[in-house]
Amino acid sequence: MRMIDIIDDKRNKKELSKEEIEYFVDGYTDGTIPDYQTSALLMSIYFNGMSDSEQTNLAMQMLDSGDKLDLSNISGIKVDKHSTGGVGDKTSIPLAPMIAALGIPIPMISGRGLGHTGGTLDKLEAIPGFNVELSEEEFKNQVKDINLAIVGATGNIAPADKKIYALRDVTDTVDSIPLIASSIMSKKIASGTNALVLDVKTGSGAFMKEESEAEKLANALVSIGKIVGMDCMAVISDMNQPLGNKIGNSLEIEESIDILKGKGPEDITELVYTLGSQMVVLAGKAENLAEAREKLESVVKNGKALESFKEMIIAQGGNPDIIDNPLLMGKAKYEVELPSKESGFISKMNANEIGIASMLLGGGRQSKGDKLDYTVGINLNKKIGDPVNKGESILTIYSNSKDIDDVMNLLYNNIEITSEPGSVKLIHEIIK
Numbered sequence: 001m002r003m004i005d006i007i008d009d010k011r012n013k014k015e016l017s018k019e020e021i022e023y024f025v026d027g028y029t030d031g032t033i034p035d036y037q038t039s040a041l042l043m044s045i046y047f048n049g050m051s052d053s054e055q056t057n058l059a060m061q062m063l064d065s066g067d068k069l070d071l072s073n074i075s076g077i078k079v080d081k082h083s084t085g086g087v088g089d090k091t092s093i094p095l096a097p098m099i100a101a102l103g104i105p106i107p108m109i110s111g112r113g114l115g116h117t118g119g120t121l122d123k124l125e126a127i128p129g130f131n132v133e134l135s136e137e138e139f140k141n142q143v144k145d146i147n148l149a150i151v152g153a154t155g156n157i158a159p160a161d162k163k164i165y166a167l168r169d170v171t172d173t174v175d176s177i178p179l180i181a182s183s184i185m186s187k188k189i190a191s192g193t194n195a196l197v198l199d200v201k202t203g204s205g206a207f208m209k210e211e212s213e214a215e216k217l218a219n220a221l222v223s224i225g226k227i228v229g230m231d232c233m234a235v236i237s238d239m240n241q242p243l244g245n246k247i248g249n250s251l252e253i254e255e256s257i258d259i260l261k262g263k264g265p266e267d268i269t270e271l272v273y274t275l276g277s278q279m280v281v282l283a284g285k286a287e288n289l290a291e292a293r294e295k296l297e298s299v300v301k302n303g304k305a306l307e308s309f310k311e312m313i314i315a316q317g318g319n320p321d322i323i324d325n326p327l328l329m330g331k332a333k334y335e336v337e338l339p340s341k342e343s344g345f346i347s348k349m350n351a352n353e354i355g356i357a358s359m360l361l362g363g364g365r366q367s368k369g370d371k372l373d374y375t376v377g378i379n380l381n382k383k384i385g386d387p388v389n390k391g392e393s394i395l396t397i398y399s400n401s402k403d404i405d406d407v408m409n410l411l412y413n414n415i416e417i418t419s420e421p422g423s424v425k426l427i428h429e430i431i432k
């Protein structure tokens with residue numbers, strides 16, 4: 001077999017065989033197929049797409065490039081949740097302890113921020129001492145003991161994806177449905193979970209800007225999961241404005257604690273309960289969504305969910321005192337308001353650009369290896385649909401530099417105020 005023939009097939013819209021996909025994934029992972037040929041194939045896939053069986057074969061081959069976690073000694077149905085990435089999306093942080101507090105094991109393997117989007121691991125590392133790099137043994141033992149651990153992928157989970165993903169990042173081939181679907185599912189299948197709820201984002205701050213594309217991605221993810229016997233479903237949720245009010249690593253931990261105390265903003269709280277209810281049903285702990293939601297609400301009310309979060313912080317070496325005193329995560333030097341230039345209603349908040357503003361403040365990486373500033377970020381004082389008066393603060397910027405004119409201009413240019421209130425629909429669709 002020759003890589004050039006595989007590129008030629010895909011360039012000419014032919015379906016790649018299982019053997020061809022195997023040849024390319026194995027060859028690229030072991031270094032015998034070079035970056036330039038893989039780039040050409042990725043770009044052909046980007047333009048010509050893949051059939052259901054091609055994308056499933058790609059996911060399986062990337063899965064087989066590394067280890068699979070064996071969680072069979074942890075009893076019960078293990079559930080996980082995965083989001084395709086957004087701005088202000090701290091859902092996993094309050095949701096995982098709520099699920100664990102109901103006695104459902106949740107072995108969560110999460111990622112870091114990517115471009116304008118934040119990452120669960122970066123946010124958790126804002127907690128002093130919190131360690132996201134557990135060994136496989138430590139990870140399994142912790143899930144067994146307290147039902148919950150949130151970690152990064154261990155070294156040998158889907159190494160093919162790690163290599164291919166890094167190449168996609170620099171060849172502008174990230175936002176391809178078969179490439180995203182196979183990338184996510186290879187890692188999720190390797191993590192050993194039995195059931196999975198996928199939160200597929202759509203809107204200005206999502207990889208899939210159009211709902212029809214998000215729908216295709218959700219179907220691709222769910223169909224790969226079902227083929228391997230995973231109990232899998234997807235929620236398509238809105239990313240036309242940031243979720244919740246806080247964007248930035250320690251700020252998002254603070255908001256997660258508010259959610260766990262039942263005092264979080266409405267949109268993110270609703271999303272947490274929507275995704276959580278699906279997880280509780282998949283885990284077999286409730287007959288229907290209404291019962292599942294009641295159970296989740298009860299562990300928030302009786303403090304068990306917050307207790308579970310505290311247990312995880314302690315188990316992973318973090319300082320649990322941040323729960324009562326978030327300032328232990330540090331505080332940015334400057335707090336700057338963004339006053340509205342006119343009166344009216346907020347009609348648009350471009351989530352993508354607001355995510356970039358937070359990244360420019362130091363909350364995200366502009367290039368690989370950048371060190372994060374956990375204390376910076378943005379607090380939205382207004383959201384889409386809210387009235388605003390001239391001079392009133394739309395948002396507060398937390399910065400360690402006084403020189404933030406570019407950030408302020410970027411924010412002004414991406415927030416629209418009109419005479420009519422805009423509106424957003426949080427949950428777009430459920431795909432099973």
Ligand code: URA
Pocket residue numbers: 084085174179180181183184
């Ligand atoms: N997250 C992933 O893990 N992979 C992608 O391709 C996109 C988002």
